[in-house]
C-alpha cells in the first residue's frame with residue numbers, strides 16, 4: 401500500500417467532509433437563526449405593547465362615556481332645580497337657598513366632569529397617535545420577519561437538496577481509501593478540528609504551520625510505507 405497515494409485520496413475525502421460539515425452547520429444555523437428569533441421577539445414585544453395601548457384606549461373611551469352620562473344626568477337635575485327655583489312655588493328663603501346650593505353643587509360637579517372628559521379625550525388622542533405609529537412599526541417588523549423566514553426556508557430547501565449529493569460524494573471518496581487509512585483518518589479527524597491530513601508544502605505543516613526539520617522533510621519525500629505525521633500537531637502529512 402502506497403501511503404502517499406492513499407493520503408492524497410484522503411485529502412479529497414477531507415474536502416468532501418468539509419463541504420458536508422459546512423452544509424450541516426449552515427442547516428443548523430438556518431434552523432436556529434438568531435436574526436429570525438430576534439425579529440420574532442421584537443414582533444411579540446410590539447404586539448403586546450399595542451394590545452396594552454388598545455386596552456387603555458378602550459378604558460378611556462368607556463370612562464368618557466360614563467362621565468358623559470353622569471354629566472347629562474347632572475345637567476337634567478340642575479335644570480329641574482332651576483325650574484323649581486324660578487317656578488314661583490318656593491315659599492321660604494331656606495327652600496330657595498337649598499335649591500341654589502343644589503344648583504351650585506351640580507354646576508361644580510359638571511365642571512369637574514367636563515375637565516375629566518377633556519383630559520380623557522386628550523389622553524385618548526395621544527394613545528391613538530402612538531397606536532398608529534406602533535402599528536406601522538409592527539407591520540415593518542412583521543414584513544422583515546416574513547422576508548427572513550422566506551429566505552431561510554428557501555436556503556434550507558437548497559441545503560436539503562445539496563446535502564445528500566455531497567454525502568454520496570463523500571461516501572464514494574471514502575470507498576476509494578484502504579480501510580486502514582480510512583480508519584486512521586476517521587480516528588484523527590475529530591481530534592484535529594476536522595483536519596486529519598495536511599499538505600506539507602514549503603517544508604511546513606499546512607494545518608498548524610510548524611516548520612518541519614530537514615530529517616522530517618526527507619522522510620516525507622522518501623517514505624511511502626508508513627504515514628508521516630506532523631511533529632507538532634500529529635496530523636498526517638502529504639508531500640505537496
Ligand SMILES: [Zn+2]
Nearest residue numbers: 605608630633
Ligand atoms: Zn502540524
